Amino acid sequence: MVEKDLRKEFEDCVNELKEPLLDMSKEYPTGVIMGAMLEVSLRMLMMSVGTAGALKIFGASVANIAELGPLIDKMVESGAVVDPLDFTSITGIRIVP
Numbered sequence: 001m002v003e004k005d006l007r008k009e010f011e012d013c014v015n016e017l018k019e020p021l022l023d024m025s026k027e028y029p030t031g032v033i034m035g036a037m038l039e040v041s042l043r044m045l046m047m048s049v050g051t052a053g054a055l056k057i058f059g060a061s062v063a064n065i066a067e068l069g070p071l072i073d074k075m076v077e078s079g080a081v082v083d084p085l086d087f088t089s090i091t092g093i094r095i096v097p
Contacts (some may be wrong), residue, residue, distance in 0.1 A: 003051035024033055 021033065028036075042054060042058070045057055049057070
């Protein structure tokens with residue numbers, strides 16, 4: 001699959017998660033939802049690509065935080081509306097491997 005197709009598939013998947021996450025947010029605090037999503041993601045990564053592969057992917061995510069975290073912090077501080085499920089307005093995020 002071409003990277004453009006992977007990005008589109010990824011965006012579609014994220015968009016499909018919006019409604020269930022909004023429903024869950026009525027019952028659980030945001031921190032609980034984020035922790036659960038991270039835990040499930042890491043487990044799925046380890047089961048699909050092994051520990052080394054999971055660490056590589058997780059490392060790329062940490063690099064994104066280090067690179068784009070300050071930008072996102074400034075956006076939040078400035079009052080810009082930041083939708084955590086819509087990364088398309090922030091360029092340079094390398095989520096799809």
